[in-house]
Amino acid sequence: MQNLTGWTVETLHDGFAQAHRMDRVLYDSKTKHQRIVVFESAQFGRVMTLDGVVQVTERDNFIYHEMMTHVPLFAHGSAKRVLIIGGGDGGMAREVLRHPVDQVTMVEIDGGVVDFCKEYLPTISDGAFEDPRLDLQIADGAGFMRDTAGGYDVIIVDSTDPVGPGEVLFTDHFYGHAKRALTPGGILVTQNGVPFMQGQELTGTLRAFGSLFSDAYAYLAPVPTYQGGFMAFGWGTDSHVRDVDIATLSARVNNMGSSFGYYTPEVHKAAFALPGYVKQLLP
Ligand code: AG3
Numbered sequence: 001m002q003n004l005t006g007w008t009v010e011t012l013h014d015g016f017a018q019a020h021r022m023d024r025v026l027y028d029s030k031t032k033h034q035r036i037v038v039f040e041s042a043q044f045g046r047v048m049t050l051d052g053v054v055q056v057t058e059r060d061n062f063i064y065h066e067m068m069t070h071v072p073l074f075a076h077g078s079a080k081r082v083l084i085i086g087g088g089d090g091g092m093a094r095e096v097l098r099h100p101v102d103q104v105t106m107v108e109i110d111g112g113v114v115d116f117c118k119e120y121l122p123t124i125s126d127g128a129f130e131d132p133r134l135d136l137q138i139a140d141g142a143g144f145m146r147d148t149a150g151g152y153d154v155i156i157v158d159s160t161d162p163v164g165p166g167e168v169l170f171t172d173h174f175y176g177h178a179k180r181a182l183t184p185g186g187i188l189v190t191q192n193g194v195p196f197m198q199g200q201e202l203t204g205t206l207r208a209f210g211s212l213f214s215d216a217y218a219y220l221a222p223v224p225t226y227q228g229g230f231m232a233f234g235w236g237t238d239s240h241v242r243d244v245d246i247a248t249l250s251a252r253v254n255n256m257g258s259s260f261g262y263y264t265p266e267v268h269k270a271a272f273a274l275p276g277y278v279k280q281l282l283p
Contacts, residue, residue: 004019006021006022007019007020007021007022008020008022008037008039008049008052010049010052010053010054010227011052011053012052012053012161012197013197013198013228016197016228018054018225018227020039020041020043020044020047020054021041021042022039022040022041023039023040023041023042024039024040025037025038025039026038026039026040026046026120027116027120031110031112031113031116032110032112033109033110033112033164033165034050034051034110034113034164034165035050035051035052036048036049036050036112036113036116037049037052038116038120038121041057043059044057044058044059044060044224044225045057045058045059045123046058046120046121046123047225048089048117048120048121050113050160051160051163051164053160053161054225054226055089055160056089056091056121056124057225058121058123058124060223060224060225061089061091061124062260062261062262063221063222063223063224063261063262064091064191064221064223064226064231065091065092065094065095066095066260066261066262066263067219067221067233067262067263067271068092068095068156068158068189068191068233069092069095069096069099069156070095070260070263070268071189071219071233071235071263071268071271072154072156072187072189072235073096073099073101073154074244074249074252074253074265074268075187075241075242075244075249075268076153076154076185076186076187076239076241077241077244077248077252078153079099079101079153079154080101080102080103080153081101081102081103081104081105081151081152081153081183082096082099082101082103082104082105082152082153082154082155082156083104083105083106083107083148083152083154083155083156083181084096084104084105084106084107084155084156084158085107085141085144085145085155085156085157085158085159085169086107086108086109086141086157086158086159086160086166086169087106087108087156087158088108088110088113088114088117089113089117089121089124089125090114090117090118090124090125090126090128090129091124091125092106092156092158093106093125093128093129093131093134094124094125094126094127094128096154096156097128097131097133097134098256098258099256100256101133102133103133103135104131104133104134104135105135105137105152106134106135106136106137107137107139107140107141107144108136108137108138108139108141109138109139109140109141109165110138110165111138114129114136114138140168141157141159141168141169141174142168142169142171142173142174142177145174145177145178145181146173146177148177148181150180150181150182150183151181151183152181152182152183152186153182153183153185153186153187154186154187154188154189155178155181155182155186155187155188155189156189157169157178157188157189157190157191158191159190159191161193161198161201162201169190170201170204170205171208172208175188175205175208175209175212175236176208176212179212179213179236182237184238185237185238185239185241186237186239187235187236187237187239187241188209188213188234188235188236188237189233189234189235189236190205190233190234191231191233191234192205192218192231192232192233192234193226193231193232194226194227194228194229194230194231194232195218195229195230195232195277195278195281196228196229196230196277197228197229199281202218202232202234202278202281202282203281203282203283205234206218206234206281206282206283207283209234209235209236210283212236213236213237213238214237214238215235215236215237215238215239215240215242216234216235216236217235217242217272217282218232218233218234218235218272218274218278218282219232219233219235219271219272219274220232220233220271220274220278221233221262221267221271230275230278232278235272242272246265246266246268246269249265249268249269250265253265
């Protein structure tokens with residue numbers, strides 16, 4: 001262990017942390033909602049933290065964003081309207097907009113995060129904020145969900161952890177409103193943290209999903225800067241599209257003419273294979 005001057009230490013978990021050397025601090029300021037820091041790291045490129053928790057890095061964000069978008073969108077096969085709650089850095093919108101969707105509504109509570117990410121982390125959104133299909137709303141996601149007329153084929157909840165402004169996005173109320181906002185056969189996906197460290201979070205979300213959806217499950221991806229093993233995503237739908245086969249997924253991927261850094265049809269299927277310690281967290 002070494003002296004950590006010039007490093008930042010994440011404090012998300014009790015008694016266990018990740019540290020990054022900050023080679024250059026590009027920004028450090030407080031918005032109305034949270035403290036934002038962006039720094040340059042030798043390993044991860046630019047890194048953004050909110051209230052001291054790593055949210056996004058240039059080097060590894062593709063894993064998280066691809067898995068929260070392409071898994072539900074390729075499983076669905078014909079999503080036209082997509083809703084993103086949170087996601088102020090624009091990485092989720094970037095990946096959704098690779099699909100032939102008509103409209104992506106993104107509801108971010110903190111306008112400061114959006115402005116700031118456009119300036120300091122332009123590679124994350126990569127032009128998404130200029131796409132005419134993006135409808136960006138600066139509003140509280142829970143309030144939006146309560147009041148929306150719905151009609152979304154896929155809803156993606158790209159929240160922070162359930163502390164601070166993200167907390168309301170983990171309630172039964174919010175999930176109930178999200179279910180109502182889906183088209184029949186629509187899919188809801190959520191970020192549920194690292195289950196090795198934050199098991200309660202996955203259990204809580206899936207308990208709510210279990211009373212709302214005929215298919216309530218989880219899938220996984222390892223994201224290096226969401227440290228502690230696999231990251232878990234909640235999956236809720238009344239359709240059977242979790243059963244989609246690799247050939248169908250491959251045809252959809254080829255049709256789009258895209259290739260991805262992490263997502264493949266094989267990874268899609270494998271992500272739903274849950275290890276014992278994760279299965280035990282399912283309610
Ligand atoms: N949102 C999810 C951050 C979760 C970090 N949690 C953790 N390490 N347990 C990131 C926003 C990316 N668009």
